Amino acid sequence: MPSTLLAKPNINNLLSSTAMALCSAFCPRISANFRPKPFSSSPSKPLLSLSFKVFSSQATDASSQDKFSGRVGFLGLGIMGSPMAQNLIKAGCDVIVWNRTKSKCDPLISLGAKYSSSPEEVAANCDVTFAMLADPESAIDVACGKNGAVSGMGPGKGYVDISTVDVATSKLINEHIKARGALFLEAPVSGSKKPAEDGQLIFLTAGDRSLYELVSPLLDILGKSRFYLGEVGNGAAMKLVVNMIMGSMMASFSEGILLSKKVGLDPSVLVEVVSQGAISAPMYSLKGPSMVKSQYPTAFPLKHQQKKLMLTQDLRLALGLAESVSQSTPIAAAANELYKVAKSYGLSDEDFSAVIEALKAKSQDTA
Ligand SMILES: NC(=O)C1=CN([C@@H]2O[C@H](COP(=O)(O)OP(=O)(O)OC[C@H]3O[C@@H](n4cnc5c(N)ncnc54)[C@H](OP(=O)(O)O)[C@@H]3O)[C@@H](O)[C@H]2O)C=CC1
Numbered sequence: 410m411p412s413t414l415l416a417k418p419n420i421n422n423l424l425s426s427t428a429m430a431l432c433s434a435f436c437p438r439i440s441a442n443f444r445p446k447p448f449s450s451s452p453s454k455p456l457l458s459l460s461f462k463v464f465s466s467q468a469t470d471a472s473s474q475d476k477f478s479g480r481v482g483f484l485g486l487g488i489m490g491s492p493m494a495q496n497l498i499k500a501g502c503d504v505i506v507w508n509r510t511k512s513k514c515d516p517l518i519s520l521g522a523k524y525s526s527s528p529e530e531v532a533a534n535c536d537v538t539f540a541m542l543a544d545p546e547s548a549i550d551v552a553c554g555k556n557g558a559v560s561g562m563g564p565g566k567g568y569v570d571i572s573t574v575d576v577a578t579s580k581l582i583n584e585h586i587k588a589r590g591a592l593f594l595e596a597p598v599s600g601s602k603k604p605a606e607d608g609q610l611i612f613l614t615a616g617d618r619s620l621y622e623l624v625s626p627l628l629d630i631l632g633k634s635r636f637y638l639g640e641v642g643n644g645a646a647m648k649l650v651v652n653m654i655m656g657s658m659m660a661s662f663s664e665g666i667l668l669s670k671k672v673g674l675d676p677s678v679l680v681e682v683v684s685q686g687a688i689s690a691p692m693y694s695l696k697g698p699s700m701v702k703s704q705y706p707t708a709f710p711l712k713h714q715q716k717k718l719m720l721t722q723d724l725r726l727a728l729g730l731a732e733s734v735s736q737s738t739p740i741a742a743a744a745n746e747l748y749k750v751a752k753s754y755g756l757s758d759e760d761f762s763a764v765i766e767a768l769k770a771k772s773q774d775t776a
Pocket residue numbers: 484485486487488489490508509510513541542543544546547550551571572573574598599600601602708709710713
């Protein structure tokens with residue numbers, strides 16, 4: 410089925426009942442309060458508007474119940490995890506947090522979150538545990554390592570990994586969670602720091618559908634849309650493809666900014682021209698003005714676009730994904746080289762738009 414936005418079919422209530430039955434089986438504590446919000450096709454409530462949550466036809470229910478009354482764990486409070494956990498707390502959820510660097514928990518504790526001293530303890534004390542970690546290595550360690558979340562999982566619990574990881578990593582974590590009789594959902598996000606703060610992320614989910622149904626009210630607090638993509642690995646793959654496109658777009662935009670300047674144009678005007686045309690993208694309008702000033706306030710750290718774990722990650726991992734199906738991706742491969750150069754210049758903690766510095770340096774090399 411194409412992933413277009415559709416009005417809800419009337420079988421929604423039936424699906425919601427199915428979800429309730431599944432939840433009753435797996436999560437008795439939560440399902441006691443699981444009340445699906447009936448879908449309304451009233452024309453006075455448009456499906457698409459800026460303030461309205463948008464759902465894919467691949468989602469199982471376009472609306473979700475108002476409230477999730479189970480206890481929610483949150484592991485990983487970095488640029489993305491902190492605002493996400495904060496939004497859950499502000500929405501009235503009962504949240505337990507953990508982060509490797511404990512001080513990052515403090516602002517959330519002062520907002521009402523509880524704290525547990527290990528991922529295992531969080532998972533043991535929560536119905537559903539979310540993880541938003543840097544890379545595959547940390548995602549595996551926090552889930553499957555010593556005192557990891559897996560040790561605290563069991564029947565009736567769910568683990569939702571929002572980190573950007575590769576397909577193999579997601580499948581590995583899924584296997585460990587499943588071995589404990591719990592449910593697993595991968596749910597990487599499209600959208601950066603600001604969408605995380607504004608509850609406007611896009612979830613790319615795959616895995617246990619009953620868990621997807623169950624946590625939909627939470628995803629709807631954190632995001633503007635959610636896609637259910639089927640088998641574990643599909644969410645990770647979708648995220649890598651999106652980031653591959655984004656990485657190439659940013660590298661190309663950087664070339665344009667520098668070329669415009671070299672030929673005597675005002676790059677700020679280029680940013681404006683781009684923003685009004687067919688190739689306009691929020692990313693260009695948001696980051697272009699800073700890039701022109703050689704400023705890269707970190708939203709998506711460059712190190713995550715060029716993560717390193719056993720010679721793979723984000724762009725690099727997307728290239729691996731392409732390789733595995735013999736898909737040619739020369740543009741992304743060239744972009745990847747630039748991110749590697751930028752990383753070697755010590756720009757890992759800058760925003761990924763700092764990739765433009767790699768091009769500046771290259772121009773000087775050849776001048
Ligand atoms: N920033 C963005 O725009 C977006 C990021 N993403 C993805 O989301 C994930 C998180 O990104 P972001 O929040 O920006 O990253 P940050 O670098 O800000 O945060 C990373 C988090 O992972 C934790 N962490 C890192 N290594 C370990 C480890 N070995 N053991 C335990 N915890 C660890 C950090 O803990 P500590 O605080 O102790 O360092 C921190 O909580 C990444 O996978 C990223 O690719 C997805 C969409 C957008």
